[in-house]
Amino acid sequence: MIHVHQLTKQYAGRTAVDGISFDVREGEIVGFLGPNGAGKSTTMKILSGFMPATSGVAQVAGFDVFRQSIEARRAVGYMPEMAPLYIDMKVKEYLRFRAELKGLHGRDMRRRVGEVMELCGVTDVRRRLIGNLSKGYRQRVALADALVHHPKLLILDEPTNGLDPVQIRQVRELLRDLRTQHTVLLSTHILQEVENACDRVVMIHHGRILANDTPHNLSSSLRTSTIVRMEIETPDKQAASKLEAIPGVRKATEEAGEGGWRSFSLRVEPGHDVREAVQATAAAGQWRVRELHRELPSLEDVFVELASTAEVPRGARV
Amino acid sequence: MRVFWVMLKKELRAFFVSPVAYVVLALVMVLNGFAFRAALAILESSPSEGSIVTWTFHAMWFWLSYFFIFPLLTMRLFAEEKRMGTFETLFTAPVRAWQVVGAKFTAACVVYAVLWLPSLFNFKLAEWVSAGQVEVPQGAMQGSYIILLVMGMFNLAMGVFASALTSNQIVAAIISFTLSLGHFLVGVFVMAVGRKMPDMIVDVVNYFASVEHIRIFTAGLIDTRPIVYYVSFAALFLALTHQVVEFRRWKP
Numbered sequence: 001m002i003h004v005h006q007l008t009k010q011y012a013g014r015t016a017v018d019g020i021s022f023d024v025r026e027g028e029i030v031g032f033l034g035p036n037g038a039g040k041s042t043t044m045k046i047l048s049g050f051m052p053a054t055s056g057v058a059q060v061a062g063f064d065v066f067r068q069s070i071e072a073r074r075a076v077g078y079m080p081e082m083a084p085l086y087i088d089m090k091v092k093e094y095l096r097f098r099a100e101l102k103g104l105h106g107r108d109m110r111r112r113v114g115e116v117m118e119l120c121g122v123t124d125v126r127r128r129l130i131g132n133l134s135k136g137y138r139q140r141v142a143l144a145d146a147l148v149h150h151p152k153l154l155i156l157d158e159p160t161n162g163l164d165p166v167q168i169r170q171v172r173e174l175l176r177d178l179r180t181q182h183t184v185l186l187s188t189h190i191l192q193e194v195e196n197a198c199d200r201v202v203m204i205h206h207g208r209i210l211a212n213d214t215p216h217n218l219s220s221s222l223r224t225s226t227i228v229r230m231e232i233e234t235p236d237k238q239a240a241s242k243l244e245a246i247p248g249v250r251k252a253t254e255e256a257g258e259g260g261w262r263s264f265s266l267r268v269e270p271g272h273d274v275r276e277a278v279q280a281t282a283a284a285g286q287w288r289v290r291e292l293h294r295e296l297p298s299l300e301d302v303f304v305e306l307a308s309t310a311e312v313p314r315g316a317r318v
Numbered sequence: 319m320r321v322f323w324v325m326l327k328k329e330l331r332a333f334f335v336s337p338v339a340y341v342v343l344a345l346v347m348v349l350n351g352f353a354f355r356a357a358l359a360i361l362e363s364s365p366s367e368g369s370i371v372t373w374t375f376h377a378m379w380f381w382l383s384y385f386f387i388f389p390l391l392t393m394r395l396f397a398e399e400k401r402m403g404t405f406e407t408l409f410t411a412p413v414r415a416w417q418v419v420g421a422k423f424t425a426a427c428v429v430y431a432v433l434w435l436p437s438l439f440n441f442k443l444a445e446w447v448s449a450g451q452v453e454v455p456q457g458a459m460q461g462s463y464i465i466l467l468v469m470g471m472f473n474l475a476m477g478v479f480a481s482a483l484t485s486n487q488i489v490a491a492i493i494s495f496t497l498s499l500g501h502f503l504v505g506v507f508v509m510a511v512g513r514k515m516p517d518m519i520v521d522v523v524n525y526f527a528s529v530e531h532i533r534i535f536t537a538g539l540i541d542t543r544p545i546v547y548y549v550s551f552a553a554l555f556l557a558l559t560h561q562v563v564e565f566r567r568w569k570p
Binding site for chain 2: 074
């Protein structure tokens with residue numbers, strides 16, 4: 001559905017996107033993840049046909065976004081960052097205008113506008129001026145606009161930006177409903193969001209792709225140390241060094257405990273699972289254990305790890 | 319073509335929903351009321367060769383209102399879309415630049431044409447109230463409204479161009495005003511010092527002197543040269559606007 005190969009975009013002396021390549025298959029929800037200024041919006045603007053790349057190939061639904069711009073734009077429902085809308089129009093009026101602009105007309109157009117208003121939950125504000133709507137409603141009007149012409153592909157730039165937690169959950173559920181009919185590429189800088197909603201994550205940093213995999217694979221393949229946390233009760237002053245003696249434990253740190261319980265966090269070498277050995281050590285020392293668990297790295301850890309190891313290209317925006 | 323009509327409908331609606339069209343209409347009606355009164359005063363005080371139509375479109379009041387029309391009607395067209403970010407939503411829909419430029423320009427022309435309807439009523443009223451003593455010659459009427467329309471198209475095209483250059487409406491208005499007034503003043507300047515200049519320069523400048531065109535057309539002479547001049551330059555400025563809008567897509 002999306003094919004991007006060696007895509008580069010330079011603004012006067014600054015490289016925003018630096019030779020990225022990735023593909024999105026039909027029916028996937030792909031999260032585009034990176035800090036602000038990583039090149040997410042730039043890539044999306046290129047894919048939506050708003051601006052050209054400096055070099056490289058970008059295709060959506062088999063159409064080149066530059067040479068077959070009109071066909072490509074017909075296949076894409078794009079929601080820009082900040083959801084810009086005509087504030088002097090009413091919701092229904094705006095959606096009808098957009099639907100007509102995208103080639104729907106007559107009864108089809110009216111029915112479809114009714115459908116997307118219902119789907120995005122803006123039916124109850126359809127007669128209100130967009131300028132008087134809250135941010136959450138505007139975001140949903142923009143989403144309805146992106147959906148109105150049955151696009152095969154949805155490109156959503158920060159669809160949950162500026163929404164409250166309830167609204168974020170609504171948008172996430174909406175995206176889940178849409179996956180049967182649309183392929184979705186959405187960008188965000190909130191890691192938890194892609195962990196919850198996406199089949200695949202493309203991590204981008206300084207205009208380069210750091211990783212491209214499922215959220216689960218990213219977490220488990222991370223070649224970084226895991227953490228084991230435990231809470232024990234023992235007068236043993238040597239507890240920390242006994243724990244460090246376990247093969248695979250790099251470092252045991254005692255943290256603030258409560259009510260006589262002592263809390264340790266063990267940094268473990270990659271590829272080791274030390275939980276059973278820890279249990280054995282505790283039993284040998286007759287420690288009372290009330291907690292022992294391993295923390296899998298979150299996408300946030302993956303991202304920080306990848307971003308810190310990736311070299312920063314010259315001229316990149318920091 | 320459908321996109322053009324959809325855009326035109328939306329642009330016309332935007333004009334008449336916002337106060338802009340009404341403010342401009344009120345301004346033009348008031349100032350042309352004065353122009354009309356001044357023309358009546360001239361006819362009253364001295365028997366003259368000009369008609370009521372000629373004197374109305376020669377009054378200072380007419381020119382005073384004239385140059386405010388174009389910046390006010392066109393400054394919003396592209397600048398506001400750029401400022402609000404809707405420029406991006408608009409051009410990621412399957413629309414072609416010429417459809418958008420054409421629709422915005424046409425909408426401005428329609429509003430501009432509406433501005434002159436009250437003045438038609440003024441002339442009819444004069445004829446009716448004076449029981450035919452004030453003569454409103456048909457040729458002068460036709461000539462006047464033809465030249466007003468083509469001059470309007472030319473100036474509106476410059477305004478649309480100015481609006482596409484910036485995301486700031488005030489800047490767009492100033493560029494538009496400067497282009498329109500500058501073009502006009504070149505003609506006035508030559509008329510003022512014309513006798514001291516070589517004939518050839520005067521002839522060339524007369525070709526684009528709006529004052530001269532108004533003089534000829536309001537007398538009832540319909541000359542095709544100014545019509546061709548204004549229409550082709552309007553087309554040129556629209557083509558430039560198209561390039562400015564499309565430049566975004568071509569710059570590497």
